[in-house]
Amino acid sequence: DGGITQSPKYLFRKEGQNVTLSCEQNLNHDAMYWYRQDPGQGLRLIYYSQIVNDFQKGDIAEGYSVSREKKESFPLTVTSAQKNPTAFYLCASSIEGTSWQTQYFGPGTRLLVL
């Protein structure tokens, strides 16, 4: 089955700790995205990548980092600089990074700070 997988489903972070969220797709999509969703709010763009080895900051990139070494993988690291990391993190992909492409989402990772 083609799709997007995210792991883990739940993740706990201690103060001062960096954690990495996994996102993998086997849809052969060029573009990938990371969003954050807080309760009762819409999705906010953290980072996006339209091609391998290239990525751009979204609206709320501070405290986060990404890499895009392979087409199918786009991991997100939540660093200790992110002071309020508790949220629902969603990864998405689209065939291309153009405006007409719809995005397909993974099941998400819920990050909680202990």
Add this chain to the structure above:
Amino acid sequence: RKEVEQDPGPFNVPEGATVAFNCTYSNSASQSFFWYRQDCRKEPKLLMSVYSSGNEDGRFTAQLNRASQYISLLIRDSKLSDSATYLCVVNTNAGKSTFGDGTTLTVKP
């Protein structure tokens, strides 16, 4: 002011009712528009794209008004299974998506 604004609701309607949601956007250069559906604690899923001439998919009708910068979603003959949060999404020509905060619909028996 947010780039994409939606009435948060909640909209509570009986089965069989017709309900309409509106979404306004501020960027006049926006290129494409979508409605996504998000169930509680799940990922968003595409419901339908919104075309300039308006489009219909079964009980769902989407409309775009570029002059007034809003899009709408009409649901006819509401089903219990339509209960969800509906997200309005607006894309710029750079491929960047901006999401509204969503409108919550609860359909009751």
